[in-house]
Amino acid sequence: MVSQLDIAPTIARVLGITMSTHGRPIEGVEGWGCSDVILIIADSFGWSLYFNYLTDTKTISCLTSTGRLYAVRSVSSRTSPAIASILTGLPPKQHKITDTERARCSTLKSIVERASEAGLKTAVIMEAEGAATFRGLVDIERGVSKSLEPAQFDEEIRRETISALSLFPRLTVCHFLGIDRAAHDGGGEDVMRERALAIDSHVRAICKAARQKTLLIFTSDHQPHAGPFKTEGKALPLILARI
Numbered sequence: 001m002v003s004q005l006d007i008a009p010t011i012a013r014v015l016g017i018t019m020s021t022h023g024r025p026i027e028g029v030e031g032w033g034c035s036d037v038i039l040i041i042a043d044s045f046g047w048s049l050y051f052n053y054l055t056d057t058k059t060i061s062c063l064t065s066t067g068r069l070y071a072v073r074s075v076s077s078r079t080s081p082a083i084a085s086i087l088t089g090l091p092p093k094q095h096k097i098t099d100t101e102r103a104r105c106s107t108l109k110s111i112v113e114r115a116s117e118a119g120l121k122t123a124v125i126m127e128a129e130g131a132a133t134f135r136g137l138v139d140i141e142r143g144v145s146k147s148l149e150p151a152q153f154d155e156e157i158r159r160e161t162i163s164a165l166s167l168f169p170r171l172t173v174c175h176f177l178g179i180d181r182a183a184h185d186g187g188g189e190d191v192m193r194e195r196a197l198a199i200d201s202h203v204r205a206i207c208k209a210a211r212q213k214t215l216l217i218f219t220s221d222h223q224p225h226a227g228p229f230k231t232e233g234k235a236l237p238l239i240l241a242r243i
């Protein structure tokens with residue numbers, strides 16, 4: 001079964017980088033001939049939310065049908081440890097990153113830093129404190145203020161990601177927070193639908209801005225903590241597609 005820990009080694013193999021992780025590269029993806037990778041993490045985009053809106057989220061649906069879809073188990077119910085696992089390929093017990101402060105102090109190297117060290121241009125676009133932990137370690141680091149409203153926050157992540165892509169990074173990581181924030185703010189089904197459709201439109205815009213032969217990876221960090229799609233299940237969508 002594919003795991004969140006397999007994402008970093010899969011990216012490493014596609015980019016031709018050596019990286020020691022607890023995961024395994026997903027077989028066959030390197031044969032797609034991709035030279036660039038974009039990893040989109042949509043916070044709290046759990047399996048039931050994904051499945052519920054699949055007919056409305058046309059871009060995500062299209063990526064699912066042209067690429068590969070996996071149901072992966074989340075390794076943590078919290079954002080920082082889950083994203084650290086996605087980026088290092090290590091379980092939370094091993095990377096010990098529980099929050100942004102620990103991420104700042106950690107000497108472990110993520111796939112983004114490994115790629116930078118290998119001479120590949122890299123970009124990270126996320127909320128400002130998280131982005132700051134990559135300062136000086138990646139080529140393009142863009143932070144977005146958490147004080148923005150969820151919809152506006154995601155719009156900014158999209159704008160900064162597209163701006164970063166104009167500089168042709170080989171590896172780009174971006175993190176959308178709108179669904180998670182809407183769920184914590186008590187958003188109902190109508191708000192969640194709106195946020196899911198917005199994510200779909202952001203993914204579409206990013207795909208349009210990407211170079212040909214890009215491996216697009218779309219996934220989430222954990223299940224929603226609140227709202228209509230809160231669930232005890234741990235399955236998250238992981239989509240890999242060549243664009």
Ligand SMILES: [Zn+2]
Pocket residue numbers: 043044078079080180221222
């Ligand atoms: Zn999260």
